[in-house]
Each structure stands twice: as C-alpha cells, then as structure tokens.
Amino acid sequence: MIKPVLMVVTAQLLLAMCAFGQQQPEQARAADDYLSRLPRSLALKENGPHRYLFTCDYFYLDTLGNLTRKERVTGQYTRGLPDANARWNNVRIAAARGFDDRFPEGELQKYMEGFTYGPSDQGMFNNEFFRGFPAIEVKTKNLVWDTFAFEHFAWNYFDKLELNQVYRTLSQPEDVPLAGAGTFQNHQIELVWIGISRRNNKTCALIQYRAFFNKLNVSVANMSFQGRSHYWGDIWLSLDDKQIEYATLFEDVLLEMKMPGQQNKQLLNPFRQATFEKIGNGEEPKRTAGH
Secondary structure: OHHHHHHHHHHHHHHHHHHHHHHHHHHHHHHHHHHHOOOOOOOOOOOOOEEEEEEEEEEEEOOOOOEEEEEEEEEEEEEOOHHHOEEEEEEEEEEEOOOOOOOOOOEEOHHHOOEEEOOOOHHHHOHHHHOOOOOOOOHHHHHHHHHHHHHHHHHHOHHHOOEOOEEEOOOOOEEEEOOOOEEEEEOOEEEEEEEEEEEOOEEEEEEEEEEEEEEEEEEEOOEEEEEEEEEEEEEEEEOOOOOEEEEEEEEEEEEEEEOOOOOOOEEEEEEEEEEEEEEEEOOOOOOOOOO
C-alpha cells in the first residue's frame, strides 16, 4: 500500500523539477533583456507633482579627521507643478557637536519657503536667481544645485549609457559660477549604468556618477577659500516613468581658508553626505483657509 503513494509523490516532484527547469531560462532571458540596454524610447512622464525629502549632513573636520561640529540641512522639494515649476518648502538647518549627537528640528529658513522656479533654469548659477538669500549662506543654494545635478545626470545622458561602460560628459574641465561667490570647476564627470534595482516598488536603472579632482574658489564675507572637491553618488531612475526614485551624494572637500587681516591660511576638510528620497506623487494636497 505504500509503494503507489511513493510513486505518485515521486512523479509530482519530477514534474515540479521539470517546470522549475523550464522557468529558469525565461527568468534569465528577462534579466538579460533588462540588462541588454536601457529603453531609448522611455519618456519622462509628469503625472502630477512629485515630492522629495532632501537631507544633507555637513561634517566639519580637521585634516586628521577630528570633528569640530556638524550641520544638517533638510528641505521638501516638489517638481512637476503647473508650468513645469519646482518649489521648496520647510527648509531647515540644525547643528550638533559630536558624531553620534542627535540633530534638533532645526531653524526654518523663511527666505526659502515657497521658493519656486523652473528646474532647468540655467540662471540658477547667477546671483540674481537667489535674491533674498543671505550672501554667506551656501548650504541652501546647494539644495538647488544638487537637485539640478541629479536631474541633469539622470535625464540628459540616459540614452548614451551602456552597462558597466564609463560615459564622460565633458570634453574639457568646465567652470560653473556659484551665484557671484566664486567658481567650481568640474574636472571630469563620469556616469556609469551599473545595473537594475528596486525602489518604491518600481524597477529602476541604477546610475553611478563621480567627479574627482575638481577645483573650488569661493569668496564670501571677506573670507576666501581655495581647494579641491571629490563628489560621487548613485541615482535610482524608474524604468516606468523615468522619475528619480532615490539618489545619494557624497562630497569630500579640502580647503585653504584665509581670514581678513590674517596672513596664515587654515586648512579645513568639510565632508557631506546626502539622500534625496521620494515621499509622494500625484495631486497636490488641498489647503484649507488659514493653511
């Protein structure tokens, strides 16, 4: 009475193994299709506003890696508004001392509340663009420039990327004005499509960007800074609507700082790390009177 049962179970196992063996090539083909090339016809779909939380931590170090203080800049960024505009809200700056110290909520930067512009506006590198911003405050301007960089890297070179192949965006070093405060020279920007990943339940192309040996020359409030910057990070770009689902940024800066009336220069090593996280999309929430 046992043998027929065993024969049935054995037959079921064999059928299951055969079915599994048949599925494997299909799964392999699907993976190969995803990794063969990026879809050249993929268009950016602006299906309502897309909202993000940008969080950037600044660590101020000496040349031995000792922390003197740290700051956190956060802001809510919304793109895909009417007339293709983008807007910033609830931008705050918080400070703390030690590596493990928690940040407080931070002080609201009122001058940036509701700051609205066209996200592809090249004028954002001019001083007039930031009318009303404190001249000495660069960190909030960095929110605008960093977001522009994420979108520029994600969309302007998408159809030129091949898997694991380095694509260089510059033929020679390029100086970028910093809204009247100096210049940042991109020595060479490299993009690499390194694979397929998942974010927010969407299949995404994972794109790495990196730029090393960049020169920095800034003058603010009678202080001058000269130095170099290395920056790099990753971008998760949806293969459904071409929207950015997530991005990271790391930047290591070494500066010589000269104070007014002093001959000697001080060495500074600011390091920053940031995340650009999608927190919603679709229609804007309705506002009631008084809000």
